[in-house]
Amino acid sequence: MAPAATPTQRKDVDPVEDPAGRARFDELITADQRVEPTDWMPDAYRKTLVRQVSQHAHSEIIGMQPEGNWITRAPSLKRKAILMAKVQDEAGHGLYLYSAAQTLGVTRDRMTEDLISGKAKYSSIFNYPTPTWADMGSIGWLVDGAAICNQVPLCRASYGPYARAMVRICKEESFHQRQGFEILLHLSRGTKEQHEMAQESVNRWYAPALMMFGPPDADSPNSAQSMAWNIKRFSNDDLRQRFVDMIVPQAEVLGLTLPDPDLKWNEERGHYDYGELDWNEFSEVLKGRGPANAIRLERRRQAHEGGAWVREAAAAYAERRRAMAEKASAEKVQAA
Amino acid sequence: MSSPGADETEPWPLWEVFVRSSRGLSHLHAGSLHAPDAEMAVRNARDLYTRRNEGVSIWVVRSSDITASDPDAKGAFFESPRGKEYRHAGYYTESEGVKHL
Numbered sequence: 315m316a317p318a319a320t321p322t323q324r325k326d327v328d329p330v331e332d333p334a335g336r337a338r339f340d341e342l343i344t345a346d347q348r349v350e351p352t353d354w355m356p357d358a359y360r361k362t363l364v365r366q367v368s369q370h371a372h373s374e375i376i377g378m379q380p381e382g383n384w385i386t387r388a389p390s391l392k393r394k395a396i397l398m399a400k401v402q403d404e405a406g407h408g409l410y411l412y413s414a415a416q417t418l419g420v421t422r423d424r425m426t427e428d429l430i431s432g433k434a435k436y437s438s439i440f441n442y443p444t445p446t447w448a449d450m451g452s453i454g455w456l457v458d459g460a461a462i463c464n465q466v467p468l469c470r471a472s473y474g475p476y477a478r479a480m481v482r483i484c485k486e487e488s489f490h491q492r493q494g495f496e497i498l499l500h501l502s503r504g505t506k507e508q509h510e511m512a513q514e515s516v517n518r519w520y521a522p523a524l525m526m527f528g529p530p531d532a533d534s535p536n537s538a539q540s541m542a543w544n545i546k547r548f549s550n551d552d553l554r555q556r557f558v559d560m561i562v563p564q565a566e567v568l569g570l571t572l573p574d575p576d577l578k579w580n581e582e583r584g585h586y587d588y589g590e591l592d593w594n595e596f597s598e599v600l601k602g603r604g605p606a607n608a609i610r611l612e613r614r615r616q617a618h619e620g621g622a623w624v625r626e627a628a629a630a631y632a633e634r635r636r637a638m639a640e641k642a643s644a645e646k647v648q649a650a
Numbered sequence: 651m652s653s654p655g656a657d658e659t660e661p662w663p664l665w666e667v668f669v670r671s672s673r674g675l676s677h678l679h680a681g682s683l684h685a686p687d688a689e690m691a692v693r694n695a696r697d698l699y700t701r702r703n704e705g706v707s708i709w710v711v712r713s714s715d716i717t718a719s720d721p722d723a724k725g726a727f728f729e730s731p732r733g734k735e736y737r738h739a740g741y742y743t744e745s746e747g748v749k750h751l
Binding site for chain 1: 664682683686687690713
């Protein structure tokens with residue numbers, strides 16, 4: 315049985331075609347207004363959002379792992395506290411987004427199952443390993459930096475609950491990027507070994523971070539429709555360019571280089587040119603054959619199954635309290 | 651396994667969270683979350699929506715307990731104030747330039 319619709323949540327059923335509803339929907343999109351859960355919406359719009367928002371949520375949740383990996387080995391108490399706060403934020407972001415996806419009628423459990431079974435996708439970036447401390451810096455600076463580029467325009471996405479979740483997330487992400495930058499800055503200005511560690515890490519994360527924006531526009535078949543629906547505001551290549559233009563001067567401040575021999579300022583375009591990316595690698599990682607896909611999913615499955623008793627206990631406790639309250643109120647009625 | 655208001659596909663009910671950012675202000679809708687009961691919902695809401703001092707007070711209410719106006723009848727339901735600009739101060743223009751009015 316699917317959950318009933320509430321004022322904050324729609325039913326998990328394909329909307330019946332409704333000419334007045336469609337006209338209203340088109341009107342909202344044309345006027346660049348927000349669509350809310352109980353509004354009529356085309357089924358394809360709903361499905362696109364369910365896919366995108368749940369993938370986004372999964373990315374946040376899986377994204378806790380590469381960094382969680384370093385909590386116990388952070389180089390100082392300060393860095394450890396910061397890293398814990400950041401990983402906790404990622405969990406929070408995942409939950410905001412799961413809630414937003416739920417307003418479209420899909421259940422939380424179903425999304426979790428789809429993730430664990432490997433049916434649902436998440437950002438391919440989290441399938442790369444984090445062998446050094448400098449990777450905490452690169453993830454903050456490059457991965458979160460790319461995520462912010464992607465996410466800021468999503469604060470204006472046409473679906474209200476998604477846009478609202480993104481506003482909250484973007485506010486919190488800026489600390490993530492800055493703390494990553496600071497880690498790299500300290501390493502880069504440290505000993506020769508520390509500097510080399512920072513450079514080696516940036517060398518590994520640069521290309522995967524650029525690929526986070528998705529395939530080139532010509533190979534991104536769903537982009538046009540998402541842009542027509544005001545879910546997506548800029549094309550993959552536009553966002554990627556914006557990101558490259560941002561990080562080149564930042565790398566100079568860091569005193570680190572970016573591993574791209576084709577990277578150079580193009581006076582005519584007013585942008586940096588960058589080299590060809592290995593889209594074959596991207597598609598391999600997306601298909602589950604990246605360096606850490608199996609570890610990430612297995613860890614998530616273990617955590618979910620290991621936490622089953624907690625969920626069951628909490629539900630049993632809630633049920634018992636409800637039954638006790640019911641009994642007490644029945645006795646009160648009898649006594650009266 | 652069942653909990654109040656739950657069904658087979660969703661063992662924990664959905665709650666709407668309202669946060670008051672400081673004394674003197676209203677509680678505003680912050681978002682929603684899953685929890686087995688009201689007490690856990692309040693605790694989860696604290697962890698989820700006030701990690702950076704965003705609030706001094708939290709309300710939670712079961713999503714299914716909210717009664718809303720019919721979203722399909724927006725136009726008709728909110729018809730009455732329309733065309734009644736005289737309910738706004740800006741309607742009265744002849745007093746322009748007169749002080750303290």
